[in-house]
Amino acid sequence: MTIPTTEGSAGTGAYRVLVLNSGSSSVKYQLLDMSDRTRLAVGLVERIGEETSRLVHTPLVGGGAERRERTGPIADHEAALKAAAEELAADGLGLDSPQLAAIGHRVVHGGLRFTEPVVIDDEVLKEIERLIPVAPLHNPANITGIRTARAMRPDLPQVAVFDTAFHTTMPEYAARYAIDTETADAHRIRRYGFHGTSHAYVSRRTAELLGRTPEEVNVIVLHLGNGASASAVAGGRCVETSMGLTPLEGLVMGTRSGDIDPAVTFHLMRVAGMSADEIDALLNKKSGLVGLCGDNDMREIRRRIDEGDERAALAFDIYVHRLKKYIGAYSAVLGRVDAVVFTAGVGENSAPVREAAVAGLEELGLAVDADLNGVRSDEPRLISPDYARVAVAVVPTDEELEIAVQTFALVGQARGALGQVHN
Ligand code: AMP
Numbered sequence: 001m002t003i004p005t006t007e008g009s010a011g012t013g014a015y016r017v018l019v020l021n022s023g024s025s026s027v028k029y030q031l032l033d034m035s036d037r038t039r040l041a042v043g044l045v046e047r048i049g050e051e052t053s054r055l056v057h058t059p060l061v062g063g064g065a066e067r068r069e070r071t072g073p074i075a076d077h078e079a080a081l082k083a084a085a086e087e088l089a090a091d092g093l094g095l096d097s098p099q100l101a102a103i104g105h106r107v108v109h110g111g112l113r114f115t116e117p118v119v120i121d122d123e124v125l126k127e128i129e130r131l132i133p134v135a136p137l138h139n140p141a142n143i144t145g146i147r148t149a150r151a152m153r154p155d156l157p158q159v160a161v162f163d164t165a166f167h168t169t170m171p172e173y174a175a176r177y178a179i180d181t182e183t184a185d186a187h188r189i190r191r192y193g194f195h196g197t198s199h200a201y202v203s204r205r206t207a208e209l210l211g212r213t214p215e216e217v218n219v220i221v222l223h224l225g226n227g228a229s230a231s232a233v234a235g236g237r238c239v240e241t242s243m244g245l246t247p248l249e250g251l252v253m254g255t256r257s258g259d260i261d262p263a264v265t266f267h268l269m270r271v272a273g274m275s276a277d278e279i280d281a282l283l284n285k286k287s288g289l290v291g292l293c294g295d296n297d298m299r300e301i302r303r304r305i306d307e308g309d310e311r312a313a314l315a316f317d318i319y320v321h322r323l324k325k326y327i328g329a330y331s332a333v334l335g336r337v338d339a340v341v342f343t344a345g346v347g348e349n350s351a352p353v354r355e356a357a358v359a360g361l362e363e364l365g366l367a368v369d370a371d372l373n374g375v376r377s378d379e380p381r382l383i384s385p386d387y388a389r390v391a392v393a394v395v396p397t398d399e400e401l402e403i404a405v406q407t408f409a410l411v412g413q414a415r416g417a418l419g420q421v422h423n
Contacts, residue, residue, distance in 0.1 A: 014101035016040065016093075017404040020081075021106040022145025024137070025049060027080045031093055032404040034101070039400075040093055045080040055080070057087040065091065077144045081152060095153055102157045103149050104407030106399070107142045108194065109135030110162030115169075117161045117406045120146055124160060134188055134245065159407040166200040167193030169237040174333075177244075191249070193241035195229045198343065201402040202395045203233040206341045209380045209393055217338040220330045222323065223397065224353065225344030226254035226296060230323075232330040240333050242326055248283060251326060252319045254296035257287035259322070289315050298346045298353065320356040327357065331364050339391040340366060348396050349376075354383065358392055365389030 015035045021028040026046040033040055043057040053074035059065040068087065074080050085095045105120070111131045118124050125146060132139050142160075150158055167175075175191045177184060184190060199221045206221075207214040214236030221231045228251040231241040242250025242258075252258045260283065268274045274282070282291075290296040292315035295304070304312035331337050342354050351373045358366045369385040377394075384392035 014099055015408075016097070016100045017407050018095065018100060018103045019106070019400045019403045019407070020103060020145050020149060021400070022077060022141050024141045027077060027084065027145060029084050030400045030404070031088060032401065034404060034408045037401060037405075041088055041091060043084055043087060045074060045084060048074050048077060048080050053080075055083050055087065057084070059091040059093075061091065061093075077141075078148045078151070081145075081148045085152065100153075100156065102159055102407050102411040103153065104159045104161055104403040105142060105146050105149070106163065106197070106403055107146075107160040108138035108163045109192065110160070110164045110168075111188065111192070112168060114160070114162045115165055117159050117165070117410050119410060120150070120158045120160050128160065134192070157411045159410050161197060161403045161406050163194045163196050164192045166196030167191075167231070167238045167241050170239060170241065174240045189245055191241070191244040193229070193231070193238070194243045194247045195223045195227065195231075196238070196241075197399045197402045197406075198223050198397040199229075199231040199233065199238060199241070201399065202341055202343045202397050203231075203236070205380055205395045206339050206391075206393055207236075209382065209395065210339060210391060212338075218334045218336055220327060220334070220337060220340045222327075222340065222342050222347055222357070223344045224251070224323075224342065224347035224350075227256065228253045228258075228344070228346070230326040230330060232333045234334055240330060252292075252322045253288040255285050255288045255290045257283045257291070289319060292318060298350045302350070302352055316352075316356070320353065323353075323357040324361070327361065327366070328364065337365070337390050339393055341393040341395050343395050343397040348394055354392070354394070366392060368392055 015033060017032050017034055019030045019032065025048045026044065027048070028044050030042045031040045032038065039060050041057065041059045043055065045053065045055045047053045051073050053072065055070040055074065056067060058067040070083065074083060088094055107128060109131045111134065113127055125143065128139055128143055146158060170193065177189060177191065179189070202221050203219045204214050206219050207217045210217060218235065219233045221233060223229050227247055229241060229243045230251060232239050248256050250258045265279050268279050288296065289301065293301060293311040295301050295312070301312045301316055305316060327340060342348065346353055354373055355368050358368045365388060367385055367388045368383050372383040378396055380393065380395040382391055382393050
């Protein structure tokens with residue numbers, strides 16, 4: 001993507017972007033300086049609407065500045081954003097600053113319509129609302145964040161960056177479920193995929209790490225956080241991903257089952273008398289690693305395995321087995337694989353998961369060097385031995401930076417002021 005850099009988004013000297021990630025009871029925010037892509041402040045407001053709301057704000061400018069914390073009731077998203085704005089203003093980074101070029105919002109579901117980030121207007125907002133039935137847990141909170149931010153700075157461009165957008169290049173045969181076409185179309189049932197901002201960023205950074213352009217490489221991205229998804233990216237375009245209509249499909253996750261025979265759901269309805277909502281909660285919140293062994297933190301699971309805990313060991317094996325199946329499947333989908341890359345909390349930090357996921361896959365050209373795999377670092381790095389045909393890499397994800405980059409690029413383009421450009 002071509003982006004404006006030091007000239008500011010319209011040659012106006014406005015070069016800051018505020019990134020907002022609004023959840024149902026939380027707002028995460030980051031203010032970035034796009035002239036050098038540094039972070040000026042980061043913060044989180046959590047437990048919105050409760051008595052015990054908490055705001056944690058960390059200024060990253062003016063050396064020596066310390067993290068600040070507020071506790072006490074924050075009634076709603078409007079109050080949360082106001083509180084965040086006050087903290088930013090206290091650091092001289094207020095939302096009324098002329099240096100603020102735009103606000104970039106993470107929006108989980110963009111359906112088929114939004115294949116790229118868009119500047120938000122009333123019509124865009126309506127369309128995001130129309131998608132609520134396919135993203136009931138996420139889009140309403142994203143919409144609240146957008147409405148609140150627009151009310152605070154109605155004059156400022158606000159951009160929606162969609163989690164699904166990167167996956168809209170999937171071919172129809174990968175995106176469709178093999179169910180009755182009329183039913184599927186009537187209810188917009190298809191595979192959309194999520195974590196797209198991360199898959200886009202990480203696949204591009206992996207190409208850079210290999211000294212190639214995104215168009216030249218085929219990459220399997222394993223985004224292993226509390227939520228987890230895999231994607232197959234051919235020449236910079238996503239051709240397959242593991243999450244589907246919702247983020248429930250695919251890999252074993254912290255609290256989600258991932259792939260499961262759909263008949264399990266009606267079996268539970270008929271035999272266990274469970275309601276749709278109860279099964280929804282079971283599969284989304286009480287399954288995956290937590291359902292298997294009671295813990296969803298990979299650090300804790302590894303600690304228990306070291307102490308000889310068999311349930312934790314089985315949970316680990318199930319997690320890794322699923323990962324292996326996806327690496328194999330996506331190798332077949334891509335035909336030629338240049339890199340397998342690990343990212344997000346587990347992927348970036350758990351050497352045992354990386355080692356176990358790749359073990360025994362030498363026939364696919366995959367191997368991990370134990371020493372390189374053991375190195376702790378925040379930098380993108382290769383962990384495969386020189387002789388391996390396929391590179392294995394660890395690339396820390398940065399969804400906020402990617403949202404800021406896309407937001408700044410769009411605002412710059414919209415104003416027709418590209419200034420200095422680079423990739
Ligand atoms: P994320 O959703 O990307 O923030 O990832 C969160 C998950 O990353 C946690 O639930 C842990 O399972 C995992 N994680 C974080 N730090 C570590 C670590 N040092 N070693 C192993 N797993 C980690």
